[in-house]
Amino acid sequence: MDGKINRFEWMHKNMHGHNLSASVDYLWFNIGSVDSFEHNLEIAHQEMGLNSTHKVPVYYSSESDGTLIFSVLPTLLVVGFLLFSTRHGPLAGGLGGSLRGSSFSMSESKAKVIKNNTGLSFKDVAGYEEAKLEIMEFVNCLKNSRQYQDLGAKIPKGAVLAGPPGTGKTLLAKATAGEANVPFITVNGSEFQEMFVGVGPARIRDMFTMARKNAPCILFIDEIDAVGRKRGAGNCGDQSEHENTLNQLLVEMDGFNCSTNVVVFAGTNRADILDPALMRPGRFDRHIYLGRPDLNGRASIFQVHLRPLKLDSSIDLEALARKLAALTPGFTGADIANVCNEAALIAARHLSRHISTKHFEQAVERTIRGLEKKSLILQLPERITVAYHEAGHAVVGWFLEHADPLLKVSIVPRGKGLGYKWYLPKEEYLFTQEQLFDRMCMMLGGRVAEQVFFHRITTGALDDLRKVTQSAYAQVVEFGMNEALGPVSFGMCKQGDIVFEKPFGEPTAQLIDHEVRLLIDAAFQRTLQLVIDKKEMVEKVAKHLLEKEILDKTDMMELLGPRPFKEKSS
Known part of the structure; x- marks a missing residue:
């Protein structure tokens, strides 16, 4: 029987074979061909000498093994594909015809x-x-x-x-x-x-x-x-x-x-x-x-996004926009809209009836540095190390002429970091060697402070070291700021994420590595000497950080005095 599996039931009667109500045994098994099975059963009856009244009764039942479904499935798939093609326009270069009038036509624009x-x-x-x-x-x-x-x-x-x-x-x-x-x-x-x-x-x-x-x-x-x-x-x-x-x-x-x-x-x-x-x-x-807006551009964008918000009555919208623009260098229009919305969320979270300047400052800090991780509790040795690390950054930057002005330093974990320092970069588009060198020294301040105070180093300076290395290679390879290599730029060897073959030979590659090493070593030695000279100040800032966790520019001026350099307005 095509597409079926026949199941044979053997009912074995009791020894007398006459009482059907007696105990009965059943034997079930699958067979392939009914004709072949009955022929073999008849031969077995003859060999055993059983007459017609004592023959083994047989009951048949049929079950599907899925063969019929599998045989029909390809046909169903073809029919479904044809129906889909007629409803959704030309497929595979025109298969199925073009039904331009159909609202489901695949060739119609999604505009x-x-x-x-x-x-x-x-x-x-x-x-x-x-x-x-x-x-x-x-x-x-x-x-x-x-x-x-x-x-x-x-x-x-x-x-x-x-x-x-x-x-x-x-x-x-x-x-x-x-x-x-x-x-x-x-x-x-x-x-x-x-x-x-x-x-x-x-x-x-x-x-x-x-x-x-x-x-x-x-x-x-x-x-x-x-x-x-x-x-x-x-x-x-x-x-x-x-x-x-x-x-x-x-x-x-x-x-x-x-x-x-x-x-x-x-x-x-x-x-x-x-x-x-x-x-x-x-x-x-x-x-x-359309590049990133400058200071005036950011202030204008802030004014657009501040108008719909319910601000405190004492806030001057234009003054607030200028202040927030100064705090957000490099922000795009989408970033500024996010800051304004974040300030409204913070105010609602604190059940405030109006949005105040404090809420905007918290929103900027949240956007730049990430969410404050209050659940992360550092052990005392780690907390002390982070405090001296951040103090090293703050003090070194305070006494470097070309370093960005410091706004805040904290040992409260935010985002991926265990502590952070918040600088206010000036609106500049050209940088000199002296400016880039001072920034390298400022980034090395945390690692040097760990070495001076604890005579050991930790993994906390990973991001700082990465930035220092990138800056050093950029000065030597791209900006032509190295005397030994000369006024050349090899920045064209990389396009996007694809790095092509280096446009210089092995001797030049060795010279580049050597000059980068000398530049980083010079920055490290200068930073080391500065931290040693200002060791008492670094320790003072670190102790206050352990006590207050967050220090702003006013606190730094009380601890270190005014910066010895005139700060340029942004």
Whole structure:
């Protein structure tokens, strides 16, 4: 019997074989063929000389072994695949046909259209006045395109907004659409990458068709590096599909004319890996870099994010914004928004009715240094070591001219560290050898203090030593600040995370290692001499840290006196 396993039941009667109500034994086993089994059973009856009344009774039952299911499963899979292909558009280069009218079509763009006003304008974007001036030209082109065309000017087709994460690239694109009062179409670059061949180019075509229907409008492609990477860069796997998608994007941008009134914005953190054909004039005509805001830019951004908050009545919003901007060098717009939100959370956590200046300071410290680890209890020897370590940093930096001003030093564990020092870096973009050398000495202050006071060293200086080594190699290899090596830079041997073959020979490599060693040794000896000269001050600061746990700038001035150098305002 096909697809079945037959089970044989043997009922053995009692010795007399006449009383069916007597004890009965059953024997169950599986058989393959019923005919073969009955033939063999008949032969056994004949050999045993049993007549028809004493033959062994047989009962059959059938059970499925799953063979039927396994035989039908491939057919079900094929039918399901065909149903899926007919509902989701062209697969594998057109398999299943193209149902463009279906809302589930895989070839349709995932772009989102905001036809009404985005609710943002340039007044909501702070800290990037130069970028707003440059991008204002697109607004004028969308509002008064005829004015430019009458003069024979071609409307710019697009702009690349590049910069670190959190600098407001998407916000600026939305604000441009809101300022021009045109529809805003947004899509992510990764949405063009699918496992099916031909889907990426089809979505590109559909997206630009959508943009032309909504013209004048702004089309924003976020993270365009997902689809616009350089061709032939050695990528494997879906390289062909990636290039087809990029080629379609290039063709569509070439297809725009002066009367299309569609402006394409693209956002990326990696403008260096974009294909040159995408970046040439006629496609992305403008390259706008949004870097980290300066002091004035951060103050403007703080004012934008402080307005919706319920501040204490005694707080001057502009003064608070300037103060917080000075405390947050290197912060982006997203970081600043996080600080303001963190301050509101801290105030709510303490059941405060208003947000005070103290809450903002705690929020900045929480953002920079991490959450305070109150559950981490150090043993007394470790606590003493951390106190002298942080005191060494503080005192060495206090008596170095080019070191950053100290705001706070603490032995309360935060984040990954067991203690921390909080400096206020000045707004500088160029650094001299003297400045870099003083910073190396300041970073070595903790390790040197451990060696001077305890005649042993610990693992607490790991991060400091890493920064010192990186700074020393940068001065010798990249900045050309070494007399023996000369004014050369080998920084081009590394691109991103890929380190290529060194552009120098083994003798130069040995010279670089030797000069780095001399530079670090010189910084260590200078720091050692400074700690020995100020040993009493280091001990005084360490003892106060053990007592109070946290010392601010006022406490340091009481313990060490004013700094012997004039501090530059940030």
